[in-house]
Amino acid sequence: MKPTDFLPLTRRPSRYLGNEINACHKDWNEAGLRVALVFPDLYEIGMSHLGLHILYHIINEIPWALADRAYCPDVDLEKLLRSEKVPLWGLESRRPLSDFDILAITLPYELCYTNILTILDLAGIPIRAEKRNNPIWPIILGGGSCAVNPEPIADFFDAVLVGDGEEALPEIAGLVKNWRKTGGDKNEILTGLSRVDGVYVPGFYRPRYEKDGSFAALEPRRPEAGLIKRRTVSDLEKAPFPSRPLVPYTQIVHDRMGIEIARGCTHGCRFCQAGITYRPVRERSPQKVFSLLEQALAASGWEELSLLSLSTGDYGCLLPLLITLMDRYTPENVAVSLPSLRVGTLNPEIMKQIQRVRKTGFTLAPEAGSERLRRVINKGITEHDLIDTATQAYKLGWSNIKLYFMTGLPTETVADVLEIARLARKVLASGGKRGRKVTVSAGTFVPKPHTPFQWERQLNVRESGDRLELLRSNLKGRDLHYRWHNPFQSFLEGVFSRGDRRLTGILCRAWRMGARLDAWNDHLRPDLYRKAALEEDIELEKYIKAIDTKAPLPWGHILTGVSNKYLLDEREKSRKEIYTPDCRHGECQACGVCDFRNIRPVVHEKEKVRASSHTQSSSHQIIQSPNHPVTYHLTFSKLGEARFLGHLELVHALHRAARRAHIPVAYSRGFHPKPRFSFGQPIPLGTESLAEQFAITLTGYMKPGLLKNLLGEAMPRGIIIRSAEPVGPKTSLKIPELVRYLISVPGVTASQMKCSVEKLNSTAEWPVSRKRKGKQITTDLKQVVESLQLIAEKDVEDGRITPWSWPEDAKYDELPFFDLTLRSIARFNLKPAEVIGSIMGLSGEMIKMLRILKLGFSIPKSP
Numbered sequence: 001m002k003p004t005d006f007l008p009l010t011r012r013p014s015r016y017l018g019n020e021i022n023a024c025h026k027d028w029n030e031a032g033l034r035v036a037l038v039f040p041d042l043y044e045i046g047m048s049h050l051g052l053h054i055l056y057h058i059i060n061e062i063p064w065a066l067a068d069r070a071y072c073p074d075v076d077l078e079k080l081l082r083s084e085k086v087p088l089w090g091l092e093s094r095r096p097l098s099d100f101d102i103l104a105i106t107l108p109y110e111l112c113y114t115n116i117l118t119i120l121d122l123a124g125i126p127i128r129a130e131k132r133n134n135p136i137w138p139i140i141l142g143g144g145s146c147a148v149n150p151e152p153i154a155d156f157f158d159a160v161l162v163g164d165g166e167e168a169l170p171e172i173a174g175l176v177k178n179w180r181k182t183g184g185d186k187n188e189i190l191t192g193l194s195r196v197d198g199v200y201v202p203g204f205y206r207p208r209y210e211k212d213g214s215f216a217a218l219e220p221r222r223p224e225a226g227l228i229k230r231r232t233v234s235d236l237e238k239a240p241f242p243s244r245p246l247v248p249y250t251q252i253v254h255d256r257m258g259i260e261i262a263r264g265c266t267h268g269c270r271f272c273q274a275g276i277t278y279r280p281v282r283e284r285s286p287q288k289v290f291s292l293l294e295q296a297l298a299a300s301g302w303e304e305l306s307l308l309s310l311s312t313g314d315y316g317c318l319l320p321l322l323i324t325l326m327d328r329y330t331p332e333n334v335a336v337s338l339p340s341l342r343v344g345t346l347n348p349e350i351m352k353q354i355q356r357v358r359k360t361g362f363t364l365a366p367e368a369g370s371e372r373l374r375r376v377i378n379k380g381i382t383e384h385d386l387i388d389t390a391t392q393a394y395k396l397g398w399s400n401i402k403l404y405f406m407t408g409l410p411t412e413t414v415a416d417v418l419e420i421a422r423l424a425r426k427v428l429a430s431g432g433k434r435g436r437k438v439t440v441s442a443g444t445f446v447p448k449p450h451t452p453f454q455w456e457r458q459l460n461v462r463e464s465g466d467r468l469e470l471l472r473s474n475l476k477g478r479d480l481h482y483r484w485h486n487p488f489q490s491f492l493e494g495v496f497s498r499g500d501r502r503l504t505g506i507l508c509r510a511w512r513m514g515a516r517l518d519a520w521n522d523h524l525r526p527d528l529y530r531k532a533a534l535e536e537d538i539e540l541e542k543y544i545k546a547i548d549t550k551a552p553l554p555w556g557h558i559l560t561g562v563s564n565k566y567l568l569d570e571r572e573k574s575r576k577e578i579y580t581p582d583c584r585h586g587e588c589q590a591c592g593v594c595d596f597r598n599i600r601p602v603v604h605e606k607e608k609v610r611a612s613s614h615t616q617s618s619s620h621q622i623i624q625s626p627n628h629p630v631t632y633h634l635t636f637s638k639l640g641e642a643r644f645l646g647h648l649e650l651v652h653a654l655h656r657a658a659r660r661a662h663i664p665v666a667y668s669r670g671f672h673p674k675p676r677f678s679f680g681q682p683i684p685l686g687t688e689s690l691a692e693q694f695a696i697t698l699t700g701y702m703k704p705g706l707l708k709n710l711l712g713e714a715m716p717r718g719i720i721i722r723s724a725e726p727v728g729p730k731t732s733l734k735i736p737e738l739v740r741y742l743i744s745v746p747g748v749t750a751s752q753m754k755c756s757v758e759k760l761n762s763t764a765e766w767p768v769s770r771k772r773k774g775k776q777i778t779t780d781l782k783q784v785v786e787s788l789q790l791i792a793e794k795d796v797e798d799g800r801i802t803p804w805s806w807p808e809d810a811k812y813d814e815l816p817f818f819d820l821t822l823r824s825i826a827r828f829n830l831k832p833a834e835v836i837g838s839i840m841g842l843s844g845e846m847i848k849m850l851r852i853l854k855l856g857f858s859i860p861k862s863p
């Protein structure tokens with residue numbers, strides 16, 4: 001089977017198409033180096049990860065290099081690939097992952113580790129690096145947030161990049177390309193990689209343990225094996241950013257245009273790993289952010305943008321940037337979201353700007369309920385700040401405030417947990433009137449490597465469950481909502497974040513027993529990890545115990561730049577509740593990261609942002625009579641792989657295509673303005689069509705030919721605009737009376753098909769039993785089928801079906817076809833696949849494999 005053959009059989013197949021808007025598709029044979037960027041979780045998570053988009057852009061900008069992508073397949077596709085023995089492929093090239101030169105695997109969080117095994121195994125690549133000595137295998141390279149302690153997964157990787165990838169990845173790519181060209185052995189490339197700053201080659205080190213089982217040291221096996229210093233991009237202003245970002249069809253978790261306005265946060269929260277490992281603060285200038293957004297939004301058509309950083313509220317020029325963005329994009333109904341806001345950074349002016357277009361969610365993270373505990377963790381916010389911000393937010397129209405907390409922070413008591421509930425009620429009360437809500441989200445504190453709390457103990461699963469339950473029982477009440485993070489997931493996160501190489505065996509065993517997609521609650525199997533730990537004779541709980549501050553650490557060879565002394569001092573200060581100020585605006589706190597030549601804080605303050613005249617919307621140039629809305633009816637075809645776009649995906653794709661084409665679409669009024677599109681009856685997923693229709697209302701008159709051409713050029717592959725006709729102010733589309741389809745049935749003969757036609761035509765009734773909304777209903781198929789006949793090769797040659805333009809990729813070798821006309825009766829709503837499945841007695845799988853083309857429809861004549 002080819003990769004595309006799986007598409008009809010999988011859930012949400014648009015995830016595996018690889019032809020998203022702005023996908024590169026470089027020539028495989030021309031490329032001197034092929035890199036597969038792999039995200040070890042489902043597509044909807046991986047496509048939301050900005051880092052992968054940046055690296056995709058960087059590699060594809062290199063003339064001799066090709067970047068493709070792969071994500072962890074969902075369990076249904078994994079099962080199919082295994083049963084058909086088809087290796088996992090790169091989405092765009094559709095080449096097996098084992099054909100690539102480098103698999104660059106992102107390490108975003110610990111709960112994706114078993115997915116790495118799924119991906120390597122499905123690709124047919126040996127899982128352990130020691131089994132890949134033959135240079136035919138791709139170099140397996142890791143990188144990302146978890147690279148600061150790669151030990152639990154070190155045995156799977158040839159090399160791990162620690163720190164920023166923008167400069168290091170092209171260096172690595174160049175080395176691997178030259179190595180491939182000269183035909184050297186594996187040892188040669190590993191030695192070369194170990195000399196690249198920030199690259200760790202795990203095979204060059206050997207762990208040693210004490211007799212009591214504690215970690216003793218990571219000993220070098222080779223002279224090249226030294227300490228690994230994190231790579232840091234000194235100037236974010238010059239760092240590449242995708243000007244033509246990939247735009248997915250399916251809805252992803254962060255379905256918007258994200259731009260990194262700053263990297264690093266020096267606020268100094270003592271539990272926060274990113275606050276240490278991404279130091280110092282490096283801001284992009286607001287002018288640069290604006291110009292990057294202009295390009296990226298024009299090329300993508302996103303309807304929402306998000307300003308990303310570890311603490312967006314701390315960005316030096318947030319207000320001028322927001323004002324410029326709002327002035328520029330409010331008329332185009334582009335929403336702006338700021339996902340990570342810190343209490344104390346939000347002033348009423350900023351909040352007023354955010355709510356100008358759409359009130360996206362309002363989330364605050366006090367982390368701890370009591371003032372005392374917030375001092376311990378150096379959160380630096382008071383209850384007064386929090387209540388003040390919440391009151392402002394409610395006043396400005398937000399109705400639901402989300403609050404994030406952690407339980408199990410060092411020194412936490414039961415009283416601190418109860419303080420969370422009290423604080424949540426106080427926030428709710430600050431809303432003043434009914435209808436206001438507070439949603440509390442709580443998780444368990446995980447002591448992370450390289451933080452001042454890296455030596456602390458973590459609550460075990462039972463303790464964590466007890467505290468979360470205590471919180472739940474105290475959060476009862478109208479308009480108070482509660483969500484908590486699964487304690488076992490936090491436990492696993494704690495085990496693997498501070499783990500060593502002995503955990504590799506547990507991972508492999510749990511995965512072989514079926515552990516998959518552990519970050520998803522509905523897939524997590526704690527029993528498998530417990531069993532694997534027993535079989536490996538390893539006590540998982542020992543990894544969440546307190547660590548002596550003098551003990552060697554499994555991640556001790558990775559240097560983030562922050563000194564151990566600083567971490568210990570911060571730990572000490574936490575016990576004394578002493579505040580450490582943010583170095584961004586004031587005194588250096590001597591954490592050790594900056595050399596103040598190349599690496600130093602970069603903060604932009606009091607800078608203006610100009611929106612130059614050419615950046616203004618070009619919509620007005622193509623409209624002839626603005627402010628007099630006109631509705632157009634358009635017809636289009638949906639062919640080839642576009643048939644795997646579901647109805648909602650298609651709707652989104654059309655909205656974004658209209659934005660990319662600068663079509664001046666009219667919007668509805670009200671709180672959430674929506675573009676004025678309306679659609680005919682949705683066709684089932686997997687069905688091609690020559691006869692789809694939708695209506696669009698523009699803010700004025702536009703030549704229909706121009707509308708057809710502009711929109712047509714911006715459409716996803718396989719969507720072809722056939723006609724556009726102005727119809728006045730009305731938007732409604734007529735409901736078809738009859739719909740005609742051609743249907744081929746793989747694996748059956750013409751005589752079997754003929755037999756089915758005769759059987760149906762000779763019977764008076766054909767009851768079909770189906771489940772709809774949980775109820776069993778029976779429909780008489782004869783009432784729905786207007787006609788059914790067989791078209792064999794001869795009929796095509798005779799020209800019997802020429803009135804319909806034949807889709808390019810529908811081949812004659814798929815003949816014979818059923819020629820089926822259905823009456824469009826809403827209460828029956830029988831799909832063509834159900835009709836053919838019933839009359840031929842097909843299995844569910846065979847029904848999915850039917851190739852169906854909607855040829856056309858007829859509209860009832862007006863009385």
Ligand code: SF4
Pocket residue numbers: 266279280281583584587588589590591592593594600601
């Ligand atoms: S070295 Fe000083 S200025 Fe640089 S990040 Fe650390 S505390 Fe801040």
